[in-house]
Amino acid sequence: MTAKIHPSWATVLDSEFSADYFRDIRQFLQTEIEQKKSIYPYPKHILSAFDFCPFDAVKVVILGQDPYHSHEILDGKISPHAHGLSFSIPSENKKVPPSLQNIYKELRDDLGAENFSIPTHGNLSHWAHQGVLLLNASLTVEAHTPNSHASIGWHRFTDAVIQKISAEKTGVVFLLWGNFARSKKALIDTEKHLVLEAPHPSPFSAHSGFFGCRHFSSTNEYLVQNGQKPIKWGVRVASL
Secondary structure (H helix, E strand, O other): OOOOOOHHHHHHOHHHHOOHHHHHHHHHHHHHHHOOOOEEOOHHHOOHHHHHOOHHHOOEEEEEOOOOOOEEEEOOEEEEOOOOOOOOOOOOOOOOOHHHHHHHHHHHHHHOOOOOOOOOOOOOHHHHOOOEEEEEOOOOEEOOEOOOOOOOOHHHHHHHHHHHHHHHOOOOEEEEEOHHHHHHHHHOOOOOOEEEEEOOOOOOOHHHOOOOOOHHHHHHHHHHHOOOOOOOOOOOOOOO
16 A cells, blocks of 8 residues: 555554554455456555644544545546545546535535635545545445445544544544444544534435535534634645
8 A cells, every 4th residue: 555644643543554454454455456456546545634634633524434436537547536535536537426516515505605616626635734634434445336345444444543533632523424424423522522413415315404504614613612723615626
């Protein structure tokens, strides 16, 4: 695994990276690649959430379940939608996923059109640079096979990430969208942190309570009340 990671995370997660189960994850992925299976995101992006958002900077956690398993063909080359940040896609990809489109719609309705214009791209790395950890519960997936790596050990790793943030930090906002993400609430000390729950932004559930949840303004209100800078949710084009 050739992925980059910020040094602050390397320290916090040292015991996880050295554990037998993480060695097994590495071996599984290596075997899959040797068998010519397409794994998304590409190896260099697997830990991008931990490269773009240092541990000390984490203010918000947005938890997804699984990386995007689809791709586009750009200039004759495969361009995966997954690039290591939950709900985000690379700037050059043109097909903004439906869940992210709904996130943008809620942002516009929550913050007002004067404060948020729906962008034409889906790269959320600008959020990550401000302290938003865009974390998927599984960090890899086989192309076109959703949840295919859900049982290889990633959930143990990302559960440990959530627990370490909960234990070692205070005043973090956890955005849990959908039943899977909401099941992780038990890992979070709600006396120290704010947990906001809503249905998933998928087209199948967004109208059941994601639209109108106002999580983005609520997040910023909480951050300001706790002496932190609000997130600038307006998304600008960035490359990863």
